[in-house]
Amino acid sequence: MSEIESQARQSADRVIVVSSDCHAGLPIAHYKPYVESKYHEILDMAVPITIEMLQKAESSFLIKEINDEWRAPIKQQLTGAWDYQERIKMLAGDGIAAEVIFPDGITEMNTPPFGAGLGLSSRDMDPELQWAGAMAHNRWLAQFCSNNPVRHIGVASIPLLWDVDKAIEAVRWCVDNGLSSVMIPTMWGEHDAYHHTKYHPFWEVCEDLGVVIHFHSGPAPHPEYFGKNFPVEDKSDELPGAMGMYVSEVMWWLYRPLTFMIWGGVFEQFPRLKVVLTEGGTVFMLPPWLRLLDHNYTDVQFSAKLGDFRSHLSMSPSEYFARNINIGASCIPRRDIELRNLIGVDKMMWGSDYPHPEGTWPNTRSYFSEVFSGMPEADGRKILGENAVDWYGLDRAALQGIADEIGPDPSLFD
Amino acid sequence: MSEIESQARQSADRVIVVSSDCHAGLPIAHYKPYVESKYHEILDMAVPITIEMLQKAESSFLIKEINDEWRAPIKQQLTGAWDYQERIKMLAGDGIAAEVIFPDGITEMNTPPFGAGLGLSSRDMDPELQWAGAMAHNRWLAQFCSNNPVRHIGVASIPLLWDVDKAIEAVRWCVDNGLSSVMIPTMWGEHDAYHHTKYHPFWEVCEDLGVVIHFHSGPAPHPEYFGKNFPVEDKSDELPGAMGMYVSEVMWWLYRPLTFMIWGGVFEQFPRLKVVLTEGGTVFMLPPWLRLLDHNYTDVQFSAKLGDFRSHLSMSPSEYFARNINIGASCIPRRDIELRNLIGVDKMMWGSDYPHPEGTWPNTRSYFSEVFSGMPEADGRKILGENAVDWYGLDRAALQGIADEIGPDPSLFD
Numbered sequence: 130m131s132e133i134e135s136q137a138r139q140s141a142d143r144v145i146v147v148s149s150d151c152h153a154g155l156p157i158a159h160y161k162p163y164v165e166s167k168y169h170e171i172l173d174m175a176v177p178i179t180i181e182m183l184q185k186a187e188s189s190f191l192i193k194e195i196n197d198e199w200r201a202p203i204k205q206q207l208t209g210a211w212d213y214q215e216r217i218k219m220l221a222g223d224g225i226a227a228e229v230i231f232p233d234g235i236t237e238m239n240t241p242p243f244g245a246g247l248g249l250s251s252r253d254m255d256p257e258l259q260w261a262g263a264m265a266h267n268r269w270l271a272q273f274c275s276n277n278p279v280r281h282i283g284v285a286s287i288p289l290l291w292d293v294d295k296a297i298e299a300v301r302w303c304v305d306n307g308l309s310s311v312m313i314p315t316m317w318g319e320h321d322a323y324h325h326t327k328y329h330p331f332w333e334v335c336e337d338l339g340v341v342i343h344f345h346s347g348p349a350p351h352p353e354y355f356g357k358n359f360p361v362e363d364k365s366d367e368l369p370g371a372m373g374m375y376v377s378e379v380m381w382w383l384y385r386p387l388t389f390m391i392w393g394g395v396f397e398q399f400p401r402l403k404v405v406l407t408e409g410g411t412v413f414m415l416p417p418w419l420r421l422l423d424h425n426y427t428d429v430q431f432s433a434k435l436g437d438f439r440s441h442l443s444m445s446p447s448e449y450f451a452r453n454i455n456i457g458a459s460c461i462p463r464r465d466i467e468l469r470n471l472i473g474v475d476k477m478m479w480g481s482d483y484p485h486p487e488g489t490w491p492n493t494r495s496y497f498s499e500v501f502s503g504m505p506e507a508d509g510r511k512i513l514g515e516n517a518v519d520w521y522g523l524d525r526a527a528l529q530g531i532a533d534e535i536g537p538d539p540s541l542f543d
Numbered sequence: 544m545s546e547i548e549s550q551a552r553q554s555a556d557r558v559i560v561v562s563s564d565c566h567a568g569l570p571i572a573h574y575k576p577y578v579e580s581k582y583h584e585i586l587d588m589a590v591p592i593t594i595e596m597l598q599k600a601e602s603s604f605l606i607k608e609i610n611d612e613w614r615a616p617i618k619q620q621l622t623g624a625w626d627y628q629e630r631i632k633m634l635a636g637d638g639i640a641a642e643v644i645f646p647d648g649i650t651e652m653n654t655p656p657f658g659a660g661l662g663l664s665s666r667d668m669d670p671e672l673q674w675a676g677a678m679a680h681n682r683w684l685a686q687f688c689s690n691n692p693v694r695h696i697g698v699a700s701i702p703l704l705w706d707v708d709k710a711i712e713a714v715r716w717c718v719d720n721g722l723s724s725v726m727i728p729t730m731w732g733e734h735d736a737y738h739h740t741k742y743h744p745f746w747e748v749c750e751d752l753g754v755v756i757h758f759h760s761g762p763a764p765h766p767e768y769f770g771k772n773f774p775v776e777d778k779s780d781e782l783p784g785a786m787g788m789y790v791s792e793v794m795w796w797l798y799r800p801l802t803f804m805i806w807g808g809v810f811e812q813f814p815r816l817k818v819v820l821t822e823g824g825t826v827f828m829l830p831p832w833l834r835l836l837d838h839n840y841t842d843v844q845f846s847a848k849l850g851d852f853r854s855h856l857s858m859s860p861s862e863y864f865a866r867n868i869n870i871g872a873s874c875i876p877r878r879d880i881e882l883r884n885l886i887g888v889d890k891m892m893w894g895s896d897y898p899h900p901e902g903t904w905p906n907t908r909s910y911f912s913e914v915f916s917g918m919p920e921a922d923g924r925k926i927l928g929e930n931a932v933d934w935y936g937l938d939r940a941a942l943q944g945i946a947d948e949i950g951p952d953p954s955l956f957d
Contacts, residue, residue: 192850322767324782353736368738372852373806376839381795385894413838417831424827426791436606438786 143536146229147517149457150480154233163265189360200488223493226531229282241266251317256291271306279527289313290320310341315348324393332399346408382496383409396449407457411465422446478517506542557950561641561931563871568647577679603774613900615779622859633690640945643696655680664730670705679735682813685720693941703727704734723757738807746813797823811865821871825879836860865898877914
């Protein structure tokens with residue numbers, strides 16, 4: 130094809146949409162067949178407690194009434210969080226050719242057992258059980274994605290903090306079973322942070338096997354905001370303004386592992402390692418974070434007495450960011466799209482956040498028109514799918530075939 | 544005076560310089576006469592341990608060689624950290640009419656006993672002893688400042704976290720003894736954060752007595768960056784890049800109490816309460832922090848499911864900032880001065896950071912010329928002193944008298 134033909138072709142093709150932020154998982158009790166039998170008894174005990182905790186969390190951390198109202202008319206479609214046939218319908222409805230799948234959260238009560246879901250961290254959990262829960266989810270997820278590996282990029286849950294060797298073994302199992310994306314804890318609590326050299330063998334195996342590491346927004350020190358008895362029965366027992374603190378800090382907690390990995394030289398030593406930060410917004414956190422890191426890398430005037438903390442890095446923090454890190458921008462608003470050159474148009478990967486109520490589903494197609502109309506088609510295609518195709522190394526030809534059936538028409542950019 | 548005469552007068556007057564960030568304190572052993580006698584025995588034991596820890600901290604956290612080289616030619620002048628006659632000479636040399644005085648840090652080994660200095664926080668310290676150390680420093684500081692209360696604004700150390708009643712009693716003692724500025728811990732560890740209503744009586748007494756609350760940059764979770772054995776004997780035992788993480792996060796930890804106080808409604812309920820953030824820079828942290836808080840106050844599109852966390856606040860976060868918070872901008876570089884309209888020219892209070900090596904002393908006068916030349920005189924006068932005069936309610940006439948003898952000539956703005 131000549132260049133002109135290629136441009137004409139691209140412009141006529143339907144848009145390949147990749148959601149970099151979807152969620153799936155079983156209702157907790159249904160994980161039983163995927164949990165090793167030696168943990169069945171404790172799982173049976175954990176199920177009602179977990180459900181109670183999730184309900185409590187929904188009525189304190191979230192607003193149950195709003196969720197209930199939102200859920201009522203779409204009850205059947207929400208089973209796409211675990212039912213494959215519903216899932217396919219949801220993707221077709223939204224025009225999504227491929228999706229990156231994280232574990233689920235509170236809304237659908239379908240979290241992996243033993244705290245191995247989105248809130249994965251070091252707190253209040255028995256290491257052995259968290260591993261058991263994570264691997265149960267990973268087994269189910271591998272099976273779910275095997276329905277069509279071209280379309281479903283499952284993000285396995287890896288409780289890295291407890292045991293690096295076990296994490297390496299788990300990553301190998303994941304890759305052997307078709308999962309080459311993983312999520313590790315955003316907060317390390319009393320464990321060593323991610324600049325510790327003990328994690329090097331883990332980064333090494335991820336780099337070698339082309340495994341993409343993910344951090345998903347959500348974890349934060351909730352008891353500091355909401356009070357030590359969080360989650361409380363009654364929202365009125367919360368400390369005042371707690372949610373304001375949470376939404377003002379949660380992005381910082383998401384970016385924090387990268388602050389440690391960049392300064393710790395992780396990307397210097399593992400130059401092909403890939404990391405994605407998901408649902409942490411774009412304009413609020415990313416530009417000032419990069420500016421500050423780069424400033425500390427280049428400015429020596431005021432910090433001479435602090436010694437050398439730069440010479441082990443051959444590149445600036447923003448250069449590591451450009452090479453090693455990508456942004457799962459989720460339901461990016463028009464305001465952020467218009468500032469895309471501040472972020473880097475190659476660094477924003479849209480996501481629907483299905484099945485969460487703050488996501489674009491089930492109004493994704495009208496969201497596309499509202500947010501993307503009038504922008505250059507090349508930029509729009511990048512943000513909606515091409516960036517993710519490149520970053521995850523997806524099968525573009527196969528996805529074009531799917532997009533040609535269900536994808537949005539490029540006229541959405543008119 | 545007519546307005547024209549007043550302008551001519553102002554332009555001819557020497558500049559009133561107020562340093563919003565100076566440090567003073569005794570070498571630890573010398574605090575003994577200020578410590579209650581029942582703690583003398585344990586102080587005798589603590590002195591050599593503290594000195595060893597400070598030396599260890601200097602050789603790991605800081606670069607001892609650089610500090611040594613810096614100290615060598617100015618050994619005598621550095622005793623101004625506790626010697627009043629040297630202090631007066633230092634202020635005259637720098638052209639400083641008045642100063643805000645924090646406890647000292649590592650450089651001069653003159654920290655209050657029992658962890659009651661700049662690193663004041665909840666960690667690894669016996670509450671009773673920390674109170675004993677804080678009150679010892681406060682007694683000495685009150686005496687030191689009484690040499691000339693017009694010029695010396697001492698910041699008392701108040702370990703608020705342990706005991707709110709005791710903190711209120713201490714604040715009353717401070718005010719009775721001429722100290723109407725206090726410093727409270729930047730980090731609360733396992734204690735309740737500052738949105739907890741248990742602190743309301745403390746805010747109330749500070750508001751009533753016109754006591755200004757300070758947070759000074761420095762505290763951060765060092766063991767996360769440097770390793771659990773921090774401070775280590777040998778800098779090469781540190782985890783890689785630890786200092787990069789520290790300098791990239793320390794401002795966030797400084798601003799964090801304000802995130803909690805604003806959302807918690809502290810400034811809503813105590814509208815005359817005044818807070819100062821000292822040595823946390825200006826352009827890197829402040830504008831994005833305010834932008835994010837205001838966004839979370841106004842944007843409801845994506846957070847409906849999170850409930851109401853705004854209606855208890857009658858103003859936006861940036862409006863509370865404008866009314867209740869000020870910035871001790873310390874050795875502000877020219878770059879930040881040029882962006883003064885981004886910060887608010889009324890919100891920047893310069894400080895020399897004497898006697899710290901990253902400060903402008905003993906080159907303050909040449910720093911003034913380099914950084915302030917060519918800027919409008921009115922803006923320059925605000926940043927160098929008038930903002931602090933207004934905020935702390937200082938005796939302007941008396942300070943003009945002092946400035947007329949030692950202050951810089953307004954030609955520095957030419």
